Amino acid sequence: MRFISLIFKNLTRRPFRTTLTLLAFATAIAAVVSLLGIAKGFTKSFADVYQSHSVDVVVSRAGTADRLSSSVDESFVQQIAAVPGVSRSAGVLLETMSLEEQEIYGVPSMGIADGSWLLDDYRLEDQVTVESPDRKRVLLGANLANRVGVKPGEDVMIFEDPYLVSGIFNSQSTWENGSMIFPLSQLQQLADRDGQVTYINVVLDKSFAATKAAQTVEQIGALDSKLNALTTTDFVETDTRMQLATAMAWMTSMIALVLGAFGTLNTMMTSVLERTREIGILRAMGWPRKRVVKMILMESILLAIIASVIGSLMAIAMTSLLARSAATQGILTPAIDGPVLMQGAIIGLVIGVLGALIPAWRASKLLPTEAFRES
Template sequence: MFDIIIRSVTQRKVRSGLTISGIALGIFALVVMGGMSENFNQTFENSMSLTSDKIRVFAESGMFGGGLTDDKVPDVKRVPGVKDAYGILLTTFDEDQMGMSGKQIFALPPEKSRIALKPVKLKAGRFLEPGDTYQVLVGTSIAGEYDLQIGSKLEIHDKNFTTVGILEYTGSFFDSTAAIPLETAQDIYDLEHSLSTIFAIPEEGIDADILAKRIELSVDGTSTLSPSELREQASQSLLIFSVITISSALLAAIIGGLSVMNTMLMSVTERTREFGILRAMGAETKDILLITLGEAALLGIIGGLAGIGTGSAAVYLLNLWLSGKGIILFAITPRLLVVALLFATVIGMLSGLYPAYRATKMSPMEALRYG
């Protein structure tokens, strides 16, 4: 029966080609948008795994409300179960782009840079060290975009910094991070003693969730986010992002599906007489269903493969182009490819259901008289 299905698809080349293009376009959108969503998911997962051992301490008024100051660090450190604590200041790297590039300044006490960035390794140079002032440690994306080598100058907030270290690629937010000494940052941004967050590292065997509550109760004017709470909060934001990207891609794919339905309805109408002949020769309802649904599924599969091929190629080229600017925006994962192909097949078959139903409901006598 498969040869009959293939014959039917290849016989009407232009129409099949147009339908396949419709599906391919939808799946192309699904792959590109899904690739973007997957990249965010991966970055999030990698970022989480790199910082999952730390509790975040904020001012009670929130991260951007101000109010968290240097003097809270010793208070946090004194809480039983806290192995170490240090304050950081987070701000945007591209002030003129209002942080849209995702690059950030990560200001921290130089002596803590090794602990704060653990387990990220160095690609070149060194971590920040006590005594550093206008020295910067950069992630691969920033290094790539500004073509930085050890010793290169990097302008941050109208000040020149010397690159002392470049981090290895992590697939996390560290790739888009420029780490500078905390005091220098507080000075140049005019934020004396201010902090965005205090990171608290729990002692071995201490439950981070319990310790987070303990810090909140022990240090006045603070609120905390344990790694599990952070994960939960961030997952929700990611979910919304995924829903928006994936649903727009689904819409495109559904439009592709409608073109399959249109094609199949035309095909079934055109082949009314052929179905009549097949029925007269003893074809059963399931044979007619198999032929029509098989054709729709085949259009879906070919369209899906074409969409995956072109989508992957586009993503590869975009990533290649963007990597020059230090950005990786898309990630093609096996699960994305499987979902895209399954979706194309299912949409093809679902779109073929109604035309197939129509084909099976034809009276053989009327079908033979048709045309």
């Protein structure tokens, strides 16, 4: 019998036990891939907020633990715009509002000044004309509008005040599509933050070389010790929320991975104990210890490969259903791409090898005479 055929036969001789092990193993891999995909999708959606506007630098308040709740004086917008190498700048105020009549809470809300270049990057649908500039109004993201069930021209209640839905917008960012946009002055008044913005988006002059662009970022930060100027990439990657989402994904995954590792260890150890006499015969026939170890390891690795494929398919299916559910539609967009699937496969292989080390070591130590005596 060929070596590979023997490995397949060893795995299929106990189909029920092998199936249970595969399911446990695949579930662990599915948990890893799903959580990492969700965390990556969350980060991507956050990054798209800035990339959709071609923002190069984000300026927030220095020393703020949560940058999305920082407070920067609005006057810095013009000061930053005057820095050499800056093409344009705009302040954004972030708050969290609720649509209590629709029982939708914790809606991300952005305050953007009327006529700001940031508004040009949104694709507006069914926009209505607002006759009075003092009229309380709001733009709804497409996903949020679908959840709320209102159309442009209708009102939504915010803090017992009617706000005219002046339009529906679409953005490249899933996060923005589930948000609201107020005129900056109105959101400042609503949040009691007159003259304040959360951060300032900055677009650099594209004709500047990379070295000069770096100098521009330094000059922006040098305007005031209260300012923290970071490139968009650094701002997203070092954000507390993004780091916390990734850390929680890994921490939760570790529990599933440990269970998967113990399941593999139990299966392979039981398999070795059941085949003590068989292994003894193979050793008596001249099989070296390395070949016995190789057989056990390959059985475990084959289990890991199959479990990784099943687990990845489970993760894609589960996150797809989750993203389409009413509770998360338009909020969650998992990013299960090649790198995430590769991480899941590598972790699966590592677990497969680790789970087989002790059984392989025990099998290699069996002498023919001892094997027959133990059987």
